[in-house]
Ligand SMILES: NC(=O)C1=CN([C@@H]2O[C@H](COP(=O)(O)OP(=O)(O)OC[C@H]3O[C@@H](n4cnc5c(N)ncnc54)[C@H](OP(=O)(O)O)[C@@H]3O)[C@@H](O)[C@H]2O)C=CC1
């Protein structure tokens with residue numbers, strides 16, 4: 001049994017993961033954390049609280065699954081590194097500096113950092129890169145994402161990953177990404193990759209890549225209708241990362257895909 005700790009266990013993903021770990025034959029929940037609502041975790045019967053370090057000291061964990069926030073995940077990565085515990089991070093909203101801090105922790109433990117743990121989305125990311133390579137510069141590329149009204153970061157981590165992978169496939173850079181348009185923006189620069197955000201209701205997560213050509217367009221869409229696929233992918237990542245060599249990995253590594261970027 002893989003001894004597993006969940007951070008953010010009271011959250012939307014945390015609640016999903018509690019159920020999935022409970023149902024998994026090869027994973028055992030040995031600890032849990034939350035922030036303001038940590039008192040709710042008492043009924044789990046495992047070490048719990050608002051401090052991952054203390055929970056890890058009591059739990060003899062092998063892996064932590066972390067869906068909280070980028071800020072919290074940086075601290076969690078440091079706490080795991082200090083104790084030699086493997087880590088799966090699903091949190092999004094990382095600044096380049098926060099990501100670099102996680103990479104520093106990953107020098108001493110294995111870390112999977114994945115803005116989207118659904119297998120389907122990762123297949124779409126791969127297909128999007130392939131389409132971009134085949135279609136080349138003759139098509140205008142736009143990424144559209146939609147999420148529930150409670151989501152804090154924008155654009156989604158998945159949309160950013162798609163944009164990064166598309167830019168790499170087309171030989172473009174960060175300077176070609178445009179995150180919003182308003183006012184007299186002028187004609188669309190040929191190399192621009194637009195990333196647009198919608199927020200509302202209970203949308204679990206939707207991403208579309210548009211390739212707009214002359215007289216045709218191609219749309220590649222993933223729609224999540226439940227959080228279970230994110231959770232099942234995170235469990236797959238937890239099994240894969242436990243016992244690995246230190247390093248910063250992503251879902252492409254977990255799924256055995258060649259790295260897109
Ligand atoms: N990789 C993927 O496939 C997916 C990624 N996500 C990402 O996962 C993250 C969480 O999403 P979601 O579950 O919807 O968010 P929620 O707001 O529902 O849950 C966040 C959880 O994290 C806890 N938390 C926040 N800050 C801290 C902290 N400093 N220390 C400990 N616990 C903390 C909260 O505790 P409390 O409630 O007590 O404050 C809560 O339990 C987001 O970044 C989201 O974008 C979401 C879905 C899929």
Ligand SMILES: O=C(O)C1=N[C@H](C(=O)O)C[C@H](O)C1
Pocket residue numbers: 092115116147151152155156157158159204205206
């Ligand atoms: O916050 C969410 O809900 C989600 N966040 C991830 C992201 O930012 O890409 C993944 C998923 O679409 C749900």
